[in-house]
Amino acid sequence: MKKFAACLLLGALSQCVWAMDPADQQRLTDIQQSWAHIQYELPAEQRTAAFEKLAAQTDSFTRQRDSVAEAWIWSGIVTSSWAGAQGGLGALSKVKDAKADLEKALTLDPKALQGSAYTSLGALYDRVPGWPIGFGDSDKAEQLLKLALQMNPNGIDTLYFWGDHLYRQKRYSEAKAALQKALQAAPRPGRESADTGRRREIQALLVDVDKKLS
Incomplete structure (x- = not known):
């Protein structure tokens, strides 16, 4: 309630950035650890389904905490990892969703998780095909990754x-x-x-x- 009141006093409720409480932090930690398990410990053929399930959790997190930049960052990371596990042109819609999530995080708090949105977005621009198939752009990737390096x-x-x-x-x-x-x-x-x-x-x-x- 205190955070809500502070936003009202600022007169910008729609722009308010909510700090994570201990429950939010635990959800974030669980997502991070699940991602690492899927990415580095599961056999490749099991990753697509596992990332799909984890993406549902991150989607729930962003819907419930839509002003928490960290939630959007990890939604973008999980969705892009899901796309990578799936592969092929069919994954491009997921990559675009991941891009949107990371851009949302940057509008909320560019410094969240030491600039991780810049890092992940830069990696997307580096790895996604360029026009006309996708939005890949090595110059844009370099710009974003340099911003990430400034922060971390x-x-x-x-x-x-x-x-x-x-x-x-x-x-x-x-x-x-x-x-x-x-x-x-x-x-x-x-x-x-x-x-x-x-x-x-x-x-x-x-x-x-x-x-x-x-």
Whole structure:
């Protein structure tokens, strides 16, 4: 009620950004841990159905807390992961939904989760096909990923996606430096599975980078 009253006093209820309470934080933690389990521990053939189920949970979260940027960020992450697991042109509608979720998060709080909306949106622009099939745009990806780096210059995800972008741009020496820095990122409490899986992805990409440099 106090947060509601504060919004009324500001005269901008429709624009009010709600802070997460402990129950919201627990829901977010559960979503993060479920995502890591699906992404890094389930067999590939089981991921599509599992992400579909998790997407229903994140959709419920955003409907109940539609002014919480963190909920929209994770709705975008889960939906884009679902699209990635499904693959093919049929996944493009999900990718567009993920883009909309991440853009919504940026309108609410660009700094939420240390700029994670910029990171995830930048990755989408990097990986989605360009016009006329999709909205992919490497220049837009670089712009967004640089904003993410300004907010979280030492984060494992930020540096991984920046390194991946540099690799895609054939800037191999820069990519290697970013990925090596990513491996030195501080552990995230409660995100152990995600950190382990991400490090495996970084190490695999470093192998590809080294091949290009040799």
